[in-house]
Amino acid sequence: MLSENEAKILFFLKDLKRTNSIEISTKIGIPESSVLSLIELLREKGYVKTETISEKYYVLTEEGRKRKESGLPEDILINSLNGQEKDLNEIKNTLDEDFNIAISWAKRKGLIEIKEGKVIPKVKTYTSPEYLALLNLEKADINTINLLKKRGLIEEKKRKIVNVELVKEPKESEIGISNLTREMIVSGEWKKYKLRKYNVEAFPPYYTISKKHYFREFLEKVKDIMISLGFKEINTGYIEMEFYNFDLLFQPQDHPAREIHDSFAVEGLGNIEDKELLSNVKEIHEKFWKYEWKQDITLRLMLRSQTTATTARVLASRPKAPQKVFTLGKVFRPDAIDATHLIEFHQLDGVIIDDNFTFRELLGVLKEIFYRLGIKEIKFKPAYFPFTEPSVEAYGYLEKLGWVEMCGAGLLRPEILSSVGIDKIAGAWGIGIERLAMSFLNISDIRLLYSNNIEYIRDMKVKIE
Numbered sequence: 001m002l003s004e005n006e007a008k009i010l011f012f013l014k015d016l017k018r019t020n021s022i023e024i025s026t027k028i029g030i031p032e033s034s035v036l037s038l039i040e041l042l043r044e045k046g047y048v049k050t051e052t053i054s055e056k057y058y059v060l061t062e063e064g065r066k067r068k069e070s071g072l073p074e075d076i077l078i079n080s081l082n083g084q085e086k087d088l089n090e091i092k093n094t095l096d097e098d099f100n101i102a103i104s105w106a107k108r109k110g111l112i113e114i115k116e117g118k119v120i121p122k123v124k125t126y127t128s129p130e131y132l133a134l135l136n137l138e139k140a141d142i143n144t145i146n147l148l149k150k151r152g153l154i155e156e157k158k159r160k161i162v163n164v165e166l167v168k169e170p171k172e173s174e175i176g177i178s179n180l181t182r183e184m185i186v187s188g189e190w191k192k193y194k195l196r197k198y199n200v201e202a203f204p205p206y207y208t209i210s211k212k213h214y215f216r217e218f219l220e221k222v223k224d225i226m227i228s229l230g231f232k233e234i235n236t237g238y239i240e241m242e243f244y245n246f247d248l249l250f251q252p253q254d255h256p257a258r259e260i261h262d263s264f265a266v267e268g269l270g271n272i273e274d275k276e277l278l279s280n281v282k283e284i285h286e287k288f289w290k291y292e293w294k295q296d297i298t299l300r301l302m303l304r305s306q307t308t309a310t311t312a313r314v315l316a317s318r319p320k321a322p323q324k325v326f327t328l329g330k331v332f333r334p335d336a337i338d339a340t341h342l343i344e345f346h347q348l349d350g351v352i353i354d355d356n357f358t359f360r361e362l363l364g365v366l367k368e369i370f371y372r373l374g375i376k377e378i379k380f381k382p383a384y385f386p387f388t389e390p391s392v393e394a395y396g397y398l399e400k401l402g403w404v405e406m407c408g409a410g411l412l413r414p415e416i417l418s419s420v421g422i423d424k425i426a427g428a429w430g431i432g433i434e435r436l437a438m439s440f441l442n443i444s445d446i447r448l449l450y451s452n453n454i455e456y457i458r459d460m461k462v463k464i465e
């Protein structure tokens, strides 16, 4: 029995008697790779004789395509001289990087002579055979082809061509059809064909279902946890004024505490409407850090280096207590990228403002967040941050990595709260997200969190419930 495609090829061959795989593919419109396997089937069934040959053909290289557009350097040189001699130096300026190629080929081809720093053309115009060959490779002679190859303008490729000869005529009654239409039934045409049997063992086509990127899925999981703990989500932009990233957080200008991490500067200045807030911050900085605070510095733009900048913006809006807010977003810090460092990564910052909020409660909240993320063991260590006192670092126990630093936290300093007129207690923290994600997703290279390898993304099993 013949399949519909096999029959198409045989009926095409019936008139021609012999042809080849490339012609079959272009005339019938079946991809070459399918044609090759169909021909093989037909050979096995005794309909055709085949002969496989390998054929050389040529394609333009990138350089070749460029020269086909612009012309070859020696052609350009000769035609621009137009029979007149010219200073080598002058030519050098106009031909730029093509100068050496143009001169050396023109000399080799006897088109020019060089005397006392001058180029003397021997012809008025010139079109090289190589250029004509680039325009029509099929017609080019073997010498020119070899020259083009040598000049790196074309590249030799090989392809397999199968010559096919018909040895047994197909009959319509041998065609097995799989697609029985209403028309065929009505017209009785179906009687001419054999019906192909269903192959109930054939595999169905494989469709991949769409799914979210595993890192996005993890980020959403984390946000869900925060929302289930009663926090409100707030987001602010990546481009931030130094005021919110540093000054309002009591990190003095031009002082090592500011450089606790490096940051990316952005050209331009921002604007702060709340002049009272500006002068409060100035006063507090000058009183406690004892230096001359500058407004030009505070308005400078940067890529935020910590999402605590968002917390600062929340504070600057002088919110009413009680408040429980969080933000989860990207931050940026210059660094050398490797398996554990990126220059952009995510942080989750949060703040709780309440009447009698305590340090102990803060530690409890952090424990709860980590617990819900599946980290059951956590310990705290005293730490320093310019904007909190007391300050702690939290370490979580991860199966593969052991004790890993997860977050910084503390009670916001009174200097900060007073500048925004809040007379409550505020606990704040910042959690590094990538490391948590790596642990959850069982990834050992941080760069894989941002993989765009479709196979890898497809196969990644996300184990978060």
Ligand SMILES: N[C@@H](Cc1ccccc1)C(=O)O
Residues within 6 Å of the ligand: 305, 306, 307, 308, 349, 385, 388, 407, 408, 409, 410, 428, 429, 430, 431
């Ligand atoms: N922003 C700090 C973390 C932090 C946030 C809030 C309070 C204390 C610490 C960091 O990036 O390391």
